[in-house]
Amino acid sequence: MHPDLAPRTAACLLFDWDGTLVDTQYANYRAMAATLATEGITLEQEWFDARTGTSSAEMIRTLRDERNAALSRPVDDLVAERDALFLKEAHTIRPLAPVHAVVEAMRGRLPMAVASGGARHVIEATLRHQPFHDAFSAMVTRDDVERGKPAPDIFLAAADALGAHPSRCLVYEDSDEGVAAARAAGMAVIDVRPYTRGDGR
Template sequence: MDIPAGTEALIFDCDGTLVDTLPLYLKAWQAALQEVAGIDADADWFRGRGGYSEQMLLSAVEKSFGVTVDRKAVIAETRRRVRETLTDVRCNVPVITIVREWAGRLPLAVASSGSREVVEASLAAIGLSDVFSAVVTIEDVEHPKPAPDIYLLAARKLDVSAGRCVVFEDSDEGLKAARAAGMTTMDVRPCSSFHVSA
């Protein structure tokens, strides 16, 4: 595909952008919340929260259900369940096609609000572990998306100015983060036809 003139690097979100892990996360979060905290959160409750970091999601859980949960235990159980099901993960074919088209031609990075253990396992599951020059995850920054930190750090690791990066994202939080970093964005959500905005 064509990318904007002057682009020097491509940065990809992981969950929902490179890989369709959101169904896996939904089941994992539901099971972990039930097992650790006795909370029954149906699929409707999770709708619209796909781009949340783990801590943001747990803050929403505590507010919605009026409880305080053992965050470390819920996160650990959720990650464990996601890792166990990654053999079933599907890649987002249109986005993976772009990755393969530009690999070796431009530096590529992943910038994800997910944990490093799950992001790296996801990339391995779809055979893309060696394609990206940098992988930035939630553990690497103080502020998650929609703050620009993750994308700014990815640009620094690629040694490319933020304004020369194009970001592929599937969430409102991620798109806000990339725009706040001064990057061009491509929305990869269904029916978006890769809407480009600077």
């Protein structure tokens, strides 16, 4: 475990999913781009990469509004198609080694939760293929709260699920929205991007 990623005095650990625990970036992009292509919308990877902390639905709405695009199907239907395309690749998703090392080092020592803006059924399906599939005591997703990141709701709900005060939680994140959400929740946060870049990407 890299010393800069060590939890030190934290009482519980909260992990974002996409881009933090697992390298899903390109698979997520391909699924979203293919879905939007059916609507005549070209999704640039640079645009997508800049918004990885938001949910699929929020991303589609933002793109629709920015480009004044007329969608032929409801956003929820597009999200369902995106999820189905992604799940076809779920078995190929691999952990990001620097964060995986934290999970393995802290397994059984500190309570840990997944706290993600992604969809629960997608995360659960992908988690089954991961070596740390049994390491987490709780999971909170965008499906469980009213507001996604950068609002603090997901992290606050995860802390509550672990029975920990927010001030005692440490968050591992890879997006600006996620870092902002952790800080809004009153939690310490480690931005893992300097440690995961180049690790399978």
